[in-house]
Amino acid sequence: DAGVTQSPTHLIKTRGQQVTLRCSPISGHKSVSWYQQVLGQGPQFIFQYYEKEERGRGNFPDRFSARQFPNYSSELNVNALLLGDSALYLCASSLILIPGAGADTQYFGPGTRLTVL
Amino acid sequence: QKEVEQDPGPLSVPEGAIVSLNCTYSNSAFQYFMWYRQYSRKGPELLMYTYSSGNKEDGRFTAQVDKSSKYISLFIRDSQPSDSATYLCAMSEAGGTSYGKLTFGQGTILTVHP
Numbered sequence: 001d002a003g004v005t006q007s008p009t010h011l012i013k014t015r016g017q018q019v020t021l022r023c024s025p026i027s028g029h030k031s032v033s034w035y036q037q038v039l040g041q042g043p044q045f046i047f048q049y050y051e052k053e054e055r056g057r058g059n060f061p062d063r064f065s066a067r068q069f070p071n072y073s074s075e076l077n078v079n080a081l082l083l084g085d086s087a088l089y090l091c092a093s094s095l096i097l098i099p100g101a102g103a104d105t106q107y108f109g110p111g112t113r114l115t116v117l
Numbered sequence: 118q119k120e121v122e123q124d125p126g127p128l129s130v131p132e133g134a135i136v137s138l139n140c141t142y143s144n145s146a147f148q149y150f151m152w153y154r155q156y157s158r159k160g161p162e163l164l165m166y167t168y169s170s171g172n173k174e175d176g177r178f179t180a181q182v183d184k185s186s187k188y189i190s191l192f193i194r195d196s197q198p199s200d201s202a203t204y205l206c207a208m209s210e211a212g213g214t215s216y217g218k219l220t221f222g223q224g225t226i227l228t229v230h231p
Contacts, residue, residue, distance in 0.1 A: 004160070033217055042123070042205050042221030043161070056217045090160055094217070106219060108153075108160035 002027070004093050004109030012115045013081050021076045021112045025093030031055075032074040033106060034066055035090040043090055049074055078114075086116045120144050123206055123222025132231050136193040140206035140222045143187065147208040147220075150182050152191045155203045155224065164204075165191065196229045203227070 005024045013019050025032050031050040035043035048056035049068035068074045072093075078085055092106035123140045130136055138152075149168055153161035165180040167173045173180045179192040189208075193200055206222040 031217065033219075035219075040125070040223075042121075042207075042223050043219070045218045045220070048217035050217070058218065092219075105151075105163060105166055106217075107163065110160045113158070 004091055004107055006089075006091050006109040006112050008112060009110070010113045010115075012117065014117050015081055015083060017081050017116075018077065018079045019081060019114060021078075021089050021091075021114070022073065023076070023091030023093075023109060024073045025091075026107060029093040029095050029107075030072050031094045032068055032072065033092045033094070034074070034076045035092065035108075036060070037088040037090055037111070039087070046076070081116045083116050086114060088113050118143060119223075120220050121206065121208060121222040124225055125223050127226040127228060129228045129230065130196055132196060132198060132229055134196050134229070136196050136200070136227060136229075138191040138193075138204050138206075138225050138227070140189050140208075141187055142189075142208055142220075144208070144210070144220070145184075145187070146210045148211040149209040150180070150189050151207040151209075151219070152178075152180055153205040153207060153221075154200075155205060157202075161205055198229050198231055201228045 007022045033048040034046040037043040045058035047066045052068045063079045066076045088111040090111045091109045094106045121142045152165040154164050155161045167180050170182045170184045177194045181190045203224040205224045207219040
């Protein structure tokens with residue numbers, strides 16, 4: 001089975017630009033979460049989507065937004081890019097058999113490396 | 118103060134050594150505890166998943182959770198050069214508004230040399 005896929009692999013943008021990152025979850029998984037990993041740090045939670053609805057949001061500015069499509073794939077958008085947005089953006093998918101019953105096992109994709117110049 | 122503290126290392130050990138990796142946390146609501154392995158320029162790979170306190174063993178890996186001390190550990194026996202990676206601890210609350218949010222430690226860089 002294919003794992004979580006993300007595109008593009010690498011991206012270079014300049015300050016002030018906008019970027020869209022894409023994620024396809026593992027087949028059968030209905031939840032997608034997004035994380036930002038700055039070099040030398042652990043991933044930081046940005047969003048979780050389940051059944052096309054936002055279920056969780058981390059401490060990120062409104063420049064960050066996301067959505068989930070009927071096929072459960074997801075996009076992360078970042079507007080007005082800053083130098084500090086340079087990071088590895090990770091997407092994780094999970095099954096969620098019983099929403100709210102407990103932490104679901106999250107499987108990560110390879111990430112999109114964003115460089116802001 | 119960060120919710121999860123993890124010694125970034127780096128940690129260098131000879132092949133065959135027993136490796137101990139640790140995290141402490143401050144949020145008593147954490148109920149689920151995970152260890153991920155991340156190779157350079159790759160996404161994190163789930164190694165161990167435990168609920169509440171106790172031990173869990175899987176091959177050469179043993180995860181321990183001590184909720185009374187807010188302390189979790191991962192032990193790697195008979196370490197191999199292929200174990201060289203960054204090891205991330207992650208934690209999650211049970212349900213509520215924090216559902217689905219994993220809180221990670223900084224990661225410990227491990228090198229196993231032949």
